[in-house]
Structure formats: structure tokens, C-alpha cells
Amino acid sequence: MQGNRQQPPAAIYPPTERTVPTRSPDRAAYDKELVHAVLDEGYVCHLGFVRDGAPVVLPTLYGRIGERLYVHGSTGSRPLLAAGRADPGLPVCLTVTHVDGLVLARSAFHHSINYRSVVVHGTAYDVTDPEEKRQALDALVDHVVPGRAADSRPADKKELAATAVVRLDLNEVSAKLRTGGVNDEPEDLSLPHWAGVVPLRKGYDAPLADPDLAPGIELPGYLADL
Amino acid sequence: MQGNRQQPPAAIYPPTERTVPTRSPDRAAYDKELVHAVLDEGYVCHLGFVRDGAPVVLPTLYGRIGERLYVHGSTGSRPLLAAGRADPGLPVCLTVTHVDGLVLARSAFHHSINYRSVVVHGTAYDVTDPEEKRQALDALVDHVVPGRAADSRPADKKELAATAVVRLDLNEVSAKLRTGGVNDEPEDLSLPHWAGVVPLRKGYDAPLADPDLAPGIELPGYLADL
Numbered sequence: 328m329q330g331n332r333q334q335p336p337a338a339i340y341p342p343t344e345r346t347v348p349t350r351s352p353d354r355a356a357y358d359k360e361l362v363h364a365v366l367d368e369g370y371v372c373h374l375g376f377v378r379d380g381a382p383v384v385l386p387t388l389y390g391r392i393g394e395r396l397y398v399h400g401s402t403g404s405r406p407l408l409a410a411g412r413a414d415p416g417l418p419v420c421l422t423v424t425h426v427d428g429l430v431l432a433r434s435a436f437h438h439s440i441n442y443r444s445v446v447v448h449g450t451a452y453d454v455t456d457p458e459e460k461r462q463a464l465d466a467l468v469d470h471v472v473p474g475r476a477a478d479s480r481p482a483d484k485k486e487l488a489a490t491a492v493v494r495l496d497l498n499e500v501s502a503k504l505r506t507g508g509v510n511d512e513p514e515d516l517s518l519p520h521w522a523g524v525v526p527l528r529k530g531y532d533a534p535l536a537d538p539d540l541a542p543g544i545e546l547p548g549y550l551a552d553l
Numbered sequence: 554m555q556g557n558r559q560q561p562p563a564a565i566y567p568p569t570e571r572t573v574p575t576r577s578p579d580r581a582a583y584d585k586e587l588v589h590a591v592l593d594e595g596y597v598c599h600l601g602f603v604r605d606g607a608p609v610v611l612p613t614l615y616g617r618i619g620e621r622l623y624v625h626g627s628t629g630s631r632p633l634l635a636a637g638r639a640d641p642g643l644p645v646c647l648t649v650t651h652v653d654g655l656v657l658a659r660s661a662f663h664h665s666i667n668y669r670s671v672v673v674h675g676t677a678y679d680v681t682d683p684e685e686k687r688q689a690l691d692a693l694v695d696h697v698v699p700g701r702a703a704d705s706r707p708a709d710k711k712e713l714a715a716t717a718v719v720r721l722d723l724n725e726v727s728a729k730l731r732t733g734g735v736n737d738e739p740e741d742l743s744l745p746h747w748a749g750v751v752p753l754r755k756g757y758d759a760p761l762a763d764p765d766l767a768p769g770i771e772l773p774g775y776l777a778d779l
Contacts, residue, residue, distance in 0.1 A: 350627055370666075371666065371668075373599035373648055375601035375608035375609065376608050377608050378571070381571075381646070382603050382609075382644060383571070383601065383646050383674075384599050384672065385672070386599075386650040386668065419608060420601070420608040420609050420610045421610070422599055422610040422611065426597055429697055431701060431705075431760075432705070433705060434705060434706040434708070435690060435691070435694055435706060435707055435708050435712075436708045436709075436712040436715075438693075438701075440614065442612065444612050446611070448607065464661060467664075468664050471664065472655060472657065472751075475664075476661060478747070479658070479659060479664070479746050480659055480660040480744055480746065483662075486660070486662040489662075508761075508763055516767065517767050518706055518767070519770060520704050520705050520770070521760075521770050521772060521773050522762070522763040522765075522766060523760050523761050523762040524760070524761045524763075525698075525757050525758075525760045525776065526757065526759075526761065527758070528756045528758045529754070530753075530754045531655075531752065532752040534750070534751045535734075535749050535751075535752065536747070536748070536749040537735045537737075539737075539742050539748075540748060540749065541742065541743050541744070544745060544746070
């Protein structure tokens with residue numbers, strides 16, 4: 328029926344009670360594309376879970392395949408290693424944060440940080456299927472350096488068994504952002520303090536080759552482009 | 554008694570059951586100086602707490618004064634805002650992570666990250682004393698840009714009341730570090746894959762002055778030095 332085409336459904340994660348913040352709700356976003364972009368820019372997340380009634384937050388590597396996150400489970404914590412073996416999995420909160428700039432206002436009160444973060448609530452399950460685990464590990468490596476998984480020796484059976492990977496579906500997800508400049512009070516604008524934004528510089532220094540590198544191996548293009 | 558001087562007691566956080574990792578315990582450290590150095594290099598932490606039985610992890614600003622951390626409590630989360638009003642405070646886990654380099658091994662399995670992280674377990678209390686809160690906010694601002702607190706308009710009474718700050722003592726604390734190069738298996742050394750470490754570049758781009766900056770205000774030295 329031309330002229331009466333339906334709009335595609337908005338690609339968002341439906342907000343829930345715990346993904347709507349009580350403060351600055353205007354900074355919250357549920358757009359899937361935005362969430363994916365924030366997730367794909369990083370590779371270290373902070374994973375929270377409950378152990379003996381108390382919270383635990385550990386940094387660990389993650390990768391994304393579609394609407395699924397994979398998390399390196401060998402973080403030194405028993406509960407995480409046991410995540411999926413337990414039924415019905417381990418309740419987790421996975422958070423990824425990029426700091427983009429320092430917002431220096433004239434007033435101490437209005438100092439802030441420009442950032443983009445994603446918070447995922449859900450349940451982590453141990454990945455047991457060897458093929459899924461292999462793909463997850465490729466995703467983890469490629470999240471750190473795109474293109475790297477194909478340029479390394481794949482894990483063998485023993486290594487695969489020794490690596491714990493947990494899976495977390497993207498269902499209850501929100502992004503939070505602060506962008507832009509200084510929000511000082513009008514009466515503070517004439518104060519003698521410098522105000523503005525200091526952007527963070529992001530990138531890498533020159534790669535340091537392993538001293539045992541076999542002769543003739545050049546720096547691969549995907550590293551030169553980093 | 555000369556010649557029989559006692560060694561000063563080791564300045565460490567006594568390890569506890571939950572600060573000793575089950576994996577890579579050799580990467581764990583409890584040295585107070587090291588912990589302070591890792592904490593003082595950052596200003597964004599990931600704070601975990603339990604809400605309705607489930608974990609929540611939020612990024613927020615922190616500062617350190619001696620053996621005490623202060624955390625900006627206006628994170629948009631009710632439980633955190635209510636932290637100290639509740640008796641006996643809110644159990645939290647505060648984690649700070651610095652990524653220093655990408656470790657690219659010849660084998661996918663030995664890929665890693667060079668990092669330094671600190672994990673603090675404890676109880677967060679709302680800071681109600683105005684003087685303590687003022688000092689805490691100065692510490693928060695100075696953690697982001699050393700010297701900045703003295704070069705901004707201090708919070709007035711109303712702003713101070715509108716800012717939630719929670720306190721967390723450094724008692725149950727551990728650092729975890731991975732440094733150095735690639736740890737490939739000897740039989741992989743001849744593989745044709747580049748291997749080595751890619752150090753992260755850290756720093757800031759040129760500060761962007763607020764368009765409303767009063768005339769004649771120069772970039773302060775503490776920003777030029779960043």
C-alpha cells in the first residue's frame with residue numbers, strides 16, 4: 328500500500344525502571360545504534376555481580392556479536408568462573424565508559440566530565456559450546472584490535488577449555504552521555520577563572536615489537552592504522 | 554637502641570578472603586603507596602552496589618584524602634543518593650582501572666592487556682558535615698585537574714546542599730597489575746604473526762576556551778602542564 332508505509336519500529340532497548348535514571352534523565356538514551364557504537368569503541372568493561380550479598384566490580388575484556396556481549400571470565404573471581412554452571416546464571420551489571428573531556432566551569436559546582444557510558448543489566452551464562460566460544464574469543468580479540476583475530480594462532484582445544492567466557496544478552500540497556508561546553512550560572516561568567524573543555528587525547532604510541540620476533544615480520548596494516 | 558632498629562611495619566592493606574584472587578594471585582598487590590598512586594592517577598571510578606538483590610555499576614568521579622575516598626553521589630541512582638542516610642551505610646565495591654597497553658601475542662590465547670587496577674570493598678556513608686563535604690569536593694575537582702579547586706568559585710551553601718558526596722574508607726583494598734611483554738609459548742615464537750605491545754597514549758588535546766570567557770583570561774599554568 329504505497330503512501331501508507333509503516334515506519335520501521337524504533338530500534339531501541341525498551342526503558343525499564345532500572346534503566347531510567349532519577350537524575351539527568353535527559354542524558355539517558357536507549358537507541359541501539361548509539362549503544363552499539365559506545366560498546367564497539369571499547370574493550371574493557373567493569374562487570375559487577377553479587378558475592379555473599381556484597382557487590383564486586385572487576386575490569387575485564389568484552390566483545391560484541393549482534394545483541395550479545397561476551398566477557399572474558401577469567402578475572403580471578405570464583406563466582407564469575409562459576410557463572411553459567413549455576414542455574415539460572417549470574418545476575419550482572421556490565422558498564423562501559425568513555426571519558427571524552429574535562430569540563431572546567433568557573434564554579435566548582437558546575438565542573439563535569441564529558442563522557443559516554445553504557446550500562447547493561449542481565450544474567451551471565453557460561454559459554455560451553457566450543458564453536459560459540461571460538462567466535463566469542465575472536466570477537467574479544469577483534470574488539471581490542473580490529474583484524475587481529477585472523478592474524479594470530481587460533482586457540483587449540485586445551486586453550487579453549489582453559490578460557491572461561493560468559494555471555495550476556497543486550498535487553499535491558501541504557502546509554503548515558505554528557506557532551507558540549509560549560510554550563511556556568513550567568514552571574515559567574517565575569518569571574519576571573521579560565522573556563523572551557525579539555526578534550527582527552529586518545530590513541531596509541533608506536534608499537535614495541537617483541538624482542539623474539541621472527542626476522543622479516545613487518546608491522547601489520549591494522550596496527551599502523553590504530 | 555642503635556644497631557637494633559626495628560623495620561617500620563609494612564604499609565600494606567591486610568589481604569582478606571575477597572581481596573586475594575583465585576587466578577593470577579601474583580598480579581595482586583596490597584602496598585599502600587602503589588594503591589594510592591593508581592588511585593591518584595585517575596578520577597573516574599566504577600562504583601558497584603546492590604539494588605533489589607541485583608548488582609548496579611555506575612561510573613562516577615572520586616577523590617582521595619589520605620585513607621579515605623570521596624565519591625560524587627549524584628549519579629542518578631536513588632540507592633546511592635540514600636547511601637549514608639541508611640544505617641549502616643551502603644556496601645559498595647569501587648574499582649579504578651588504567652589500561653596501559655595492548656599485549657598482542659602470536660597466539661589468540663595469550664593476548665592480554667597491560668593494566669593497573671584497584672578494587673576497594675567497603676561501606677559508603679553520606680557526607681553530611683559541611684566542612685568535610687567542602688574538602689571532599691575540592692579533592693574531587695583537584696583529582697581531575699590538580700590545582701583547579703583553588704582557581705574556581707567555591708560551592709555556596711545551596712550548591713553544597715545540592716551535591717551528594719559519599720565517603721568510603723580504604724581498609725579492604727587490593728591492586729592488580731599486568732606489565733611487561735608477550736608471553737607466547739616457545740613453539741609459537743617462529744609463527745609469522747607480529748607480536749609485541751602497543752602502549753596507550755595518554756594526555757589531552759588543546760583546551761577549548763568557553764566562548765563567553767571574559768577578555769584577558771589566559772590559560773592557567775596547571776592546564777598548560779596537563
